[in-house]
Amino acid sequence: MLEIAAARPYPYLAPAGAIALVMIDMQRDFLEPGGFGAALGNDVTLLAPCIEPAARLLAGFRRAGLPIVHTRECHRPDLSDCPPAKRGRGRGPLRIGDPGPMGRILIAGEPGVEIIDDLAPRPGEIVIDKPGKGAFHATSLQQQLRAWSVSHLVIAGVTTEVCVQTTLREANDRGYDCVLAEDATASYFPAFKQAVLDMVVAQGGIVGWTASVSQLLEVL
Ligand code: C5J
Numbered sequence: 001m002l003e004i005a006a007a008r009p010y011p012y013l014a015p016a017g018a019i020a021l022v023m024i025d026m027q028r029d030f031l032e033p034g035g036f037g038a039a040l041g042n043d044v045t046l047l048a049p050c051i052e053p054a055a056r057l058l059a060g061f062r063r064a065g066l067p068i069v070h071t072r073e074c075h076r077p078d079l080s081d082c083p084p085a086k087r088g089r090g091r092g093p094l095r096i097g098d099p100g101p102m103g104r105i106l107i108a109g110e111p112g113v114e115i116i117d118d119l120a121p122r123p124g125e126i127v128i129d130k131p132g133k134g135a136f137h138a139t140s141l142q143q144q145l146r147a148w149s150v151s152h153l154v155i156a157g158v159t160t161e162v163c164v165q166t167t168l169r170e171a172n173d174r175g176y177d178c179v180l181a182e183d184a185t186a187s188y189f190p191a192f193k194q195a196v197l198d199m200v201v202a203q204g205g206i207v208g209w210t211a212s213v214s215q216l217l218e219v220l
Contacts, residue, residue: 002219004179007211009201012179014152020067020145022135022171024157024164024185026054026119027072029112031158034101036112039094042188047158050186051118053213054156057184058119060213064220067148068125071135073163074106074113081131081138134166142174152177154216156184161192168200169207178208181216 002019004012029035031047038044061068075082079097087096096106103110108129121127130139145153153176155168164185168178180200187193200208 004209004211004215004219006215007179007209009205009209012177012209012211014177018150019152019154020069020148020150021057021061021154021156022069022071022141022167023054023058023119024071024135024155024167025073025159026051026070026115026157027074027112028102028114028116029073029106031116032102032112034112036094036096036105037159037188039092039100039105040090041092044188046188046190047186050156050158050184051116053181054184055118057154057156057181057213057216060217060220061154062122066220067150068121069135069141069144070115070119070121070125070127071139071141071157071163071167072108072113072115072127072129073131073133074108074110074129075131077104077107077109132166133163134170135163136167136170136174145176151175152179154179154181156181158186159192160185160187160196161189162187165196165199172207179216180208180210182210182212184213 002014030037094100094105102112128139135141171178197210
């Protein structure tokens with residue numbers, strides 16, 4: 001049994017063979033200038049501090065031989081999996097599907113959709129393309145986790161209050177015990193990130209736990 005004694009709001013326990021890492025949307029479209037995040041008017045440099053901790057977390061899971069899932073938010077080129085309501089929101093100069101400096105925004109196969117080099121998936125790691133904010137919606141994630149007999153998730157990535165939080169809540173409703181990696185997640189709005197960390201652990205850990213990457217690495 002793995003135990004993160006310092007996890008908030010109380011120690012987090014996970015059977016050693018039943019934990020996986022879900023690294024959410026560490027894509028050029030969110031982390032680099034010229035992508036979706038920037039088109040929405042965000043300062044993408046605010047996400048950079050989570051890259052190095054996320055790389056350490058990935059390295060820890062790789063060393064321990066534990067399962068790793070990377071997700072990418074993206075849509076089919078014909079946008080058939082992008083509800084007009086989603087595309088219409090944001091009102092930036094570029095919408096999902098429009099051509100930008102890194103190819104069409106959030107379209108599968110375009111350069112902007114790729115995971116940044118520092119966190120590039122390795123052979124054997126699963127990459128799940130997702131049309132929603134949550135990683136369970138319209139994807140094979142749950143089947144994959146069942147195949148691995150995984151019941152516990154470490155969740156990291158961007159952005160904390162959008163795809164990371166949505167995925168954590170989806171996972172919680174499906175019965176997974178989730179710990180959010182505090183320094184391996186980031187938001188364009190630091191106050192939103194802090195609010196999510198606070199929300200997760202409030203009310204006795206109503207939807208999960210949080211822990212730092214160092215605390216997670218100690219037990220992997
Ligand atoms: C957003 C995400 N923020 N990956 N996507 O639209 O959080």
